[in-house]
Amino acid sequence: VLLMPSSYESWGRAGCEALASGIPVVAHPTPGLCxxxxxxxxxVDRNDLDGYEAVLRKLLEDPAEYRL
Structure with missing residues (x-):
């Protein structure tokens, strides 16, 4: 899982590379990342720690939940 809580990303190259490798990306919804x-x-909003925890638990407990 790649976490990208950046408040600004013009283009998420690391996120694109992760997705191309089948790695889930959890990110703050900046215009560039969206x-x-x-x-x-x-x-998930970068200030929502409970949201990040919930998404991570869901992805780690059930990897089939995330499929490209």
Whole structure:
């Protein structure tokens, strides 16, 4: 799992590379990341720690939950 809680990303190259490798990406919904990751990204506000925890638990407990 790649976490990208950046408050600014013009283009998420690391996120795109992770997705291309089948690695789930959990990111703050900046305009650049929303454009580059599209529907394949999982978005959580960077200040929502409980949200990040919930998404991580879900992905780690059931990897089949995330499929590209």
């Amino acid at each position: 454009e580059s990751l599209g529907e394949a990204g999982v978005y």
